[in-house]
Amino acid sequence: MKWKQIVVYLVILVALAGYYFIETAHKEKAKEKEIESKKILDIKKDQIDGLKIIHRGEKTIYLTKKNNKWIINEPVKTKVDNFALDNFLNGLVNISAQKKLNIDKKEFSKFGLDKPSVSIEFKVGDKWRTFKIGDKNPTGDTYYASLDDKSEIYMIASFQQSSLNKKLFDLRDKRLFTLNREKVDRIEVARNNTIIKVIKKKDDKWESPDAPNVPIKTEKIDSLLDSLTWLRARKFVQETDDKLEEYGLKEPSIQVVLAVQKDKSETLLIGKEKDK
Known part of the structure; x- marks a missing residue:
């Protein structure tokens, strides 16, 4: 094979490789953009410094953050399981809607959002916001949810509902020895x-x-x-x-x-x- 042919093949190979990487990068950006467009909240977990998790018929779980350290204040004062809480916060800020429904707020009771199974209040700055999870969609593996006072109902995946449906035991420190x-x-x-x-x-x-x-x-x-x-x-x-x-x-x-x-x-x- 002549050296000129080798050069031609190398040029073609480089061009194909460049096209592949550009196309892959473009698809990744498009995918990231699609994921971002479905996110319900536009906040970072580090912005949250207060949490109230309210399960229907149970005592409120109240957590606060001071000097970047979280603590459970109610219904008992105790340490948190940092790994579990971090997963919870990641699940909250990355919650996404598979579908949005524009529904009159008077109709929210039909979706279990007048008396939600779990309500999450989170403090960002001086403002408290509320994310509610209602009934399960009978025709699919999704749950109905709402944010603040918006007249929108979001349909969230079952695994996302599970990541936020946490009780006191799930979030508290369960270690018997805490020494290093x-x-x-x-x-x-x-x-x-x-x-x-x-x-x-x-x-x-x-x-x-x-x-x-x-x-x-x-x-x-x-x-x-x-x-x-x-x-x-x-x-x-x-x-x-x-x-x-x-x-x-x-x-x-x-x-x-x-x-x-x-x-x-x-x-x-x-x-x-x-x-x-």
């Missing part, structure tokens, strides 16, 4: 009147003050810490500690303490088995 796992330098386990204590030395090796000559495998401690720091609550029975005896926690069968230096520690009490 890497900074834990003391572990105590008390069981059957026996206390086992291990501390971390400067060389990251662990030892027992009661038996300093007994070698302790670091991987065993790492495995224990992983298990403890990944513990999650499956249910919150009550929000106060005034009935410890009822749950066998006044005299626990096992007590575990994790500590960071001398000024911070967390204690887990394990009582009796459920229904026993």
Whole structure:
């Protein structure tokens, strides 16, 4: 093959590649534009600094943000599950309409929007806005929704309804231990009147003050810490500690303490088995 033919083929190849990339970029932009056109809200999640989630017949879940940190204030004051809340906020700001219906507000009751199954109030600046989710469309996998006082009904996908239909348990921090796992330098386990204590030395090796000559495998401690720091609550029975005896926690069968230096520690009490 002559070198001139090679040059021609290379030019054609470059032209085709250029066309492909331009066409692909054009399609991607068109797709992004279509997605943006269907979005119901034109806000960023970082602009939201207050949330009220109201489920029909239940107490309002009220969250506030201060210094970029969210906290649940009502119906109980507790920490949030940051990952779960971030997913919720992403779902809210990216909510999109598969279809829009211009309906007289007097007819909203026919779509379950006079008494919505879930109502989300969110604060942007000094203004509170409201997004409501009503009944499921009987002929498709969509739900009816409305925004503020607009005379429009949006039809949103079932998975989007699911991403916003969150309860208190879904959004609260369910960790039993919240200390930074890497900074834990003391572990105590008390069981059957026996206390086992291990501390971390400067060389990251662990030892027992009661038996300093007994070698302790670091991987065993790492495995224990992983298990403890990944513990999650499956249910919150009550929000106060005034009935410890009822749950066998006044005299626990096992007590575990994790500590960071001398000024911070967390204690887990394990009582009796459920229904026993």
